[in-house]
Amino acid sequence: MKAKSRPSALEKRKNLSSWLLSLPALLWLLCFFLIPYLIVIIYSFLTPDIYDVKFEFSLAAYRQVFSGGYLRPFFLSFKLAIYTTLCCLLLGFPVAYYIARAREKLKNTLLIFIIIPFWTNLIIRIFSWRIFLSYSGVLNGILMNMGVISQPLEILRTDLAVILVMVYVYLPYMILPLYSVLEKLDFTLLNAAMDLGANEVKAFFSITLPLAVEGIFAGTLLVFIPALGAYLIPQLVGNQRSLYVGQVITYKIKNIPRNWPMASALSLTLLLLVALMLLIMYGLYRRHLARRQTQ
Amino acid sequence: MRVFSRKWYKGLNLTAFSLVMAFLYIPILILIIFSFNNSRIIAGWQGFTFKYYVLLFQNTAIKEAFRNTMLIALLSTLISTTLGILTALALENKHFSGRKGLLALIYTPLVIPDILMGVSLALLFNFTRVNTGMITVLIAHVTFCISYTVIVVQSRLEGFDYSLVEAAQDLGARPSYIFWKIKFPLMMPGIIAAALLAFTLSIDDFIITFFTSGRGFDTLPIYVEGTIRRGTVTTINSLSTLMIAFTLFLVVITKRIRKILVSAL
Numbered sequence: 201m202k203a204k205s206r207p208s209a210l211e212k213r214k215n216l217s218s219w220l221l222s223l224p225a226l227l228w229l230l231c232f233f234l235i236p237y238l239i240v241i242i243y244s245f246l247t248p249d250i251y252d253v254k255f256e257f258s259l260a261a262y263r264q265v266f267s268g269g270y271l272r273p274f275f276l277s278f279k280l281a282i283y284t285t286l287c288c289l290l291l292g293f294p295v296a297y298y299i300a301r302a303r304e305k306l307k308n309t310l311l312i313f314i315i316i317p318f319w320t321n322l323i324i325r326i327f328s329w330r331i332f333l334s335y336s337g338v339l340n341g342i343l344m345n346m347g348v349i350s351q352p353l354e355i356l357r358t359d360l361a362v363i364l365v366m367v368y369v370y371l372p373y374m375i376l377p378l379y380s381v382l383e384k385l386d387f388t389l390l391n392a393a394m395d396l397g398a399n400e401v402k403a404f405f406s407i408t409l410p411l412a413v414e415g416i417f418a419g420t421l422l423v424f425i426p427a428l429g430a431y432l433i434p435q436l437v438g439n440q441r442s443l444y445v446g447q448v449i450t451y452k453i454k455n456i457p458r459n460w461p462m463a464s465a466l467s468l469t470l471l472l473l474v475a476l477m478l479l480i481m482y483g484l485y486r487r488h489l490a491r492r493q494t495q
Numbered sequence: 496m497r498v499f500s501r502k503w504y505k506g507l508n509l510t511a512f513s514l515v516m517a518f519l520y521i522p523i524l525i526l527i528i529f530s531f532n533n534s535r536i537i538a539g540w541q542g543f544t545f546k547y548y549v550l551l552f553q554n555t556a557i558k559e560a561f562r563n564t565m566l567i568a569l570l571s572t573l574i575s576t577t578l579g580i581l582t583a584l585a586l587e588n589k590h591f592s593g594r595k596g597l598l599a600l601i602y603t604p605l606v607i608p609d610i611l612m613g614v615s616l617a618l619l620f621n622f623t624r625v626n627t628g629m630i631t632v633l634i635a636h637v638t639f640c641i642s643y644t645v646i647v648v649q650s651r652l653e654g655f656d657y658s659l660v661e662a663a664q665d666l667g668a669r670p671s672y673i674f675w676k677i678k679f680p681l682m683m684p685g686i687i688a689a690a691l692l693a694f695t696l697s698i699d700d701f702i703i704t705f706f707t708s709g710r711g712f713d714t715l716p717i718y719v720e721g722t723i724r725r726g727t728v729t730t731i732n733s734l735s736t737l738m739i740a741f742t743l744f745l746v747v748i749t750k751r752i753r754k755i756l757v758s759a760l
Contacts, residue, residue, distance in 0.1 A: 214588050222585035222597055225578040225641055229600050232638040236615030239622045252621070291518075294511030301508070310512075312746065317519045319742045322699050323716045324735040327723060328522035331529060331732075338525050368518065421606065429608025432701055436723060446610050446702075453617060453706065460618065467614045471607065478606060 237471075244464035250457045261465035270448065270466060274473070277445040280434075281427035284366040288374035288423050289416065291367065296378035296415070297408075300385065311379070318372040326436050329365045330356060333437070357439040365433050370426070374419035381415030382408075410492075417485050425474055445470055523739060530732035547733040554730060560718035563629070567714060568697040571636035576690045578637070579644025580682070586645070587652050604642045612639060613706030620707065627709030635707040636700065640693040647692060651685025691749055 244261055247254040264270065299310045317325060332338050333356040340352040355361055385408065393403040431446030438444070443451075445466065452463035530548075534541035551557060585591060586598070604612060616635050620627055659681070663673045701716040708717060715738070722731055 211590060215590065215592055218585040218588045218591035219593060220585075221581045222591075222593065225582040225645065226593075226597065226600070228578060228637065228641065229604075232616065232619070232634055233600070233604060233612070236612075236619040239618045240615050243618050243622075291511070291515055294508045295515045298508040298512040313516065314519070316742065316746060317523065319695055319746065320523065321716065321735070321738050321742070323701055323719045323723075324526070324738055325522065327719065327731060327735060328526035330723070332522045332525055338529075368522070371515065371519070425606055426608050429610040431610050432720070436720070446608075449610060449614060450705075453614065460621070463614060464618065467611050471611055474607060 240464045240467055243460050244468055246461045248457070248459040248461050252458070253460050258461065261459075261461040264462065265465050265469055270445075270469075273443050273445045273448045274469070276442055277428050277430065278473075280362065280366065280430065280444060281424050283363050284370055284427045285374075285420055285424045287363065287367045288371050289419065292371055292374035292378055292419065293412075296375050296382050299375075299379050300382035301387070307383075311376075314372050314375050317368075322369065323432065323436075325369060326365060326433060329361070329368065329437060333361055333364075356437055359438065359442055362434050362438040365437050366427060366430065369433065370423045373422040377418035377422065378412060378415040381412050385411055413488055417481065417488075421478075421481065424477065428474060428477070429470060526732060527736045527739065530736040532732075547730050548737075551730045551733045551737070556713070557715075557718065557730065557734060560713045560715045563712060564698055564714040564716075567629070567632055567636055568694050570633055571640055571697045572690050572693040574633075574637045575640035575644045575693045576648075576686060578641055579648045579689050579693075580686060582641075582645045583648035583652055583685075586649055587655075601642050601645050604639060609639070609700075609702050610706075613703040616703065617706040627707055628712045631707045631709070632704055632712060632714070635703045636697045639700070639703055640696055643692050643696060644689040647689035648682065648685045651682055651688075655681065687749075687752060691745070695745070 243253060245257055245259070247256040247258040247260070295314070299307060299314070302310055330337070334340075335352050335354065335356065337356070339355065340349070343349045344352065389407050389411075390403050393407055394400075398406065429446050430444055431450050434442075434444045434447055435450075449463050449466050449470070452459045452466065531543050531545070532541055533544035533546065582597070582601070586594060588594070591597075612635070616631070616638070620631050625631060655678075659677055660673055663677055668676075699716070700714075701720060704714050704717055705720075708714065713721070715734075719731055719734070
């Protein structure tokens with residue numbers, strides 16, 4: 201217990217100046233981050249109009265959400281987020297490991313190579329995949345020249361293309377946090393384990409992986425959550441047969457007839473799903489920390 | 496280093512690394528090569544040309560989108576970095592009574608998918624009957640940049656060596672003098688990192704801009720998406736190549752800036 205003492209005049213003044221310093225950002229986030237969500241909540245209970253909303257109370261949007269009419273987009277987005285995260289993890293881990301074990305001088309250069317695509321405009325990176333994968337595109341051309349296929353494959357506008365490009369875009373978000381934990385890993389532990397008779401595989405699962413858990417959590421957070429709300433990638437390389445939540449929400453707002461209450465209800469459901477995932481991950485993380493302390 | 500330097504283990508990681516590098520760079524390289532391809536559609540190599548670069552510079556819509564993008568990026572960087580500096584200074588006070596709430600407010604936008612910020616701002620501007628355009632896009636960009644700028648500047652303050660400030664105090668320096676002559680210069684690398692991050696985030700954003708810009712105010716990502724959707728992509732290759740060149744330029748420049756700063760301190 202901290203002893204309760206009256207704050208000194210100096211502390212009071214410091215506190216006041218902290219309030220004043222943070223006031224602009226506080227007001228900004230209040231007006232443009234918190235209040236907009238209140239409006240989303242309000243709109244989800246209104247009646248849709250062709251271009252706008254009517255201010256009449258209605259539960260229609262929620263009725264549709266809970267009757268399961270929008271289960272498929274949620275299911276697809278969830279599946280996409282899981283596949284993307286897993287692929288990023290499987291591809292990203294060896295890469296992060298390789299960079300972490302590279303010579304000091306090389307490390308920064310290798311990292312820059314990972315970061316450059318991440319700094320390149322998202323839409324351009326997606327567009328470059330369209331050139332690569334399209335019906336008359338580069339990949340089909342190469343495969344046909346090599347005689348692997350006789351007809352061009354429909355690779356673009358498939359669910360596989362969506363996963364591929366998602367992994368491409370989110371991979372750096374997985375590699376960087378993994379690198380930052382692996383970089384701190386004490387590799388002499390591995391040698392010790394192997395001197396005691398463990399093989400590479402065993403040493404990996406009993407030492408490297410448990411010590412990298414924090415990076416895995418951070419990377420998963422950075423990949424899984426945005427993947428749940430993906431719009432642009434499914435829109436540009438996917439097809440209209442499998443619509444993801446992000447697309448459905450966007451169509452409800454952008455396409456006419458508009459249905460803003462529906463978009464709001466779907467957004468809030470997505471928000472709830474995100475909050476649930478964060479809680480689960482937080483719980484798992486706490487358990488991991490507790491287990492680590494008892495060891 | 497005995498067993499773990501075994502060849503196959505190293506080879507495995509090197510292979511994975513090379514494959515990922517190929518995965519990351521091949522599409523971009525193809526895009527750059529095809530920007531010089533003398534063909535209206537993306538089908539095979541039809542010969543070298545600068546034609547599309549010329550067309551690009553004659554395209555007024557692209558020029559306007561470029562101007563809009565730069566304007567929004569500069570203004571949102573300026574505003575969000577300023578707010579970030581002020582807030583980071585407030586958070587420096589560990590006994591600040593609003594600290595926890597403020598931190599929660601700053602970290603929450605980072606763990607919510609972008610699209611939800613876009614939707615909520617679109618509804619705000621509809622509800623308040625504000626005409627969407629430059630101002631609404633600017634507001635949106637500042638909103639998603641603030642969290643990043645606060646965190647980056649704050650992390651710089653975290654490792655701050657207060658003995659310098661104390662020494663200056665002992666020597667009788669005024670608080671304003673201490674701030675501008677000691678603290679601010681030491682914060683500078685963090686401020687530059689924050690500004691660069693905000694700038695790139697702003698240029699890169701599609702989805703939030705998509706929800707907050709009205710007709711007639713296109714940024715480059717919005718323009719590019721529109722042309723892809725309409726299928727008139729001839730100039731997009733060359734535009735993309737220039738934007739990639741710009742990115743590389745930024746990477747080199749930041750390295751330079753960092754070096755200059757490090758040597759100056």
